Amino acid sequence: MDIHRAFAEAVAWQDGKLKRLGRVIMRREDLVVFAQRLSRADTVVVEATGNAASVAAVLTPHVRKVVIANPKQVRLIAHAKIKTDTIDAGVLAQLYASGFLPEVWIPDEPTQALRRQVTRRNQIVRQRSRLKNIIQSILHGHLVPSCPHQDLCGPMGRAWLIEQIVPEDERLAIERHLREFDRPGEDLKVVERDLARSALADDSAKRLMTIPGVDMVVALALTAAIGDVTRFDEPQKLVSYLGLNPSVRQSGPGPAYHGRITKQGRGHARGMLVEAAWAAARAPGPLRAFFLRIRVRRGQHVAAVATARKLAIVIWHLLTKGESYVWARPSLHAKKLRDLELKAGHGAERGRKGAAHAYNVKSHREEERRWVEQAEAAYARFVVGWNAHGPKRVRTGAATEVRR
Known part of the structure; x- marks a missing residue:
């Protein structure tokens, strides 16, 4: 299956031939109907996308196995001048049938939930860091020295900010960015509470x-x-x-770099x-x-x-x-x-x-x-004195001297 946001193109590889199965709408009920058309002996191959794990969860009860492929490595193996959704799905089927498909490990549901929570925290932290960098760029543009305190948006940092001389419009912008910085703070506490548990x-x-x-x-x-x-x-x-x-990088008798x-x-x-x-x-x-x-x-x-x-x-x-x-x-x-x-x-x-x-x-x-x-x-x-490449060997005539 070649998966997109709204639909997926499906083909079947059987007896050495490809058979087009048509398009499948990317909704849970349509995926269930498609899965019911398959047999318990079938293996479904999809590329790793944002919704691949959900697709695998819907199809797994109806088939023998669901394989998620690494899309970057698949493109390296099967780069083609002519590209359609049907061809992409056929490439996945043929690579799996020949044993050349680079598979991706499918985590269990608790691991997936933990990954989502870690990602949410990372997104909030990046959002707050972006706002802090904007404030620092405003100060830098008006020749204000770096904040002497560890946290620019902390209590002492904000007290220092009030004392700095910047144009009125920039001061209003800094106040707006500080309000935006505080807004996801409660969300961050909730996410970190769940992560701590x-x-x-x-x-x-x-x-x-x-x-x-x-x-x-x-x-x-x-x-x-x-x-x-x-x-x-x-x-x-x-x-x-x-x-x-x-x-x-190594080729032929040359050394490896x-x-x-x-x-x-x-x-x-x-x-x-x-x-x-x-x-x-x-x-x-x-x-x-x-x-x-x-x-x-x-x-x-x-x-x-x-x-x-x-x-x-x-x-x-x-x-x-x-x-x-x-x-x-x-x-x-x-x-x-x-x-x-x-x-x-x-x-x-x-x-x-x-x-x-x-x-x-x-x-x-x-x-x-x-x-x-x-x-x-x-x-x-x-x-101390450890050599990662082992002791040096120096040839002296017929004998070989070992130096450390």
């Missing part, structure tokens, strides 16, 4: 939050993107799924991992030592991407083995969980010392910090 009920998300730099937003974004981790046989496949593996990361797969999850890598680079532990080692040779931006790739590997091991991060700081993790509970709407327990109270004790925090700093120093000692 999902994180509290998900052991995988809480396990990922033991990693430094990974909070509720990053943990749920990765959980929603990965879904069932058992579909990745090894960590490198998860790295490739997130687009953090380097591109490779490795370039920038492929940036394929789920871009939002990849961005969340890079943000977590920057946060992990500021927290004590082996991840910071890894970041600093790469930064010396390649710069901080390459080091951040390399740390994000390292995080993806760590995440695969944690989810596969059902373990927490070995260098986690228990009081910090307890504080993260307590913040989740408050964000989820749990009542405050004033006067009672819970598991997160230890994070408020300075001596306890410093003791945990010293412990992970020792792990950071141990990693730095372990990799």
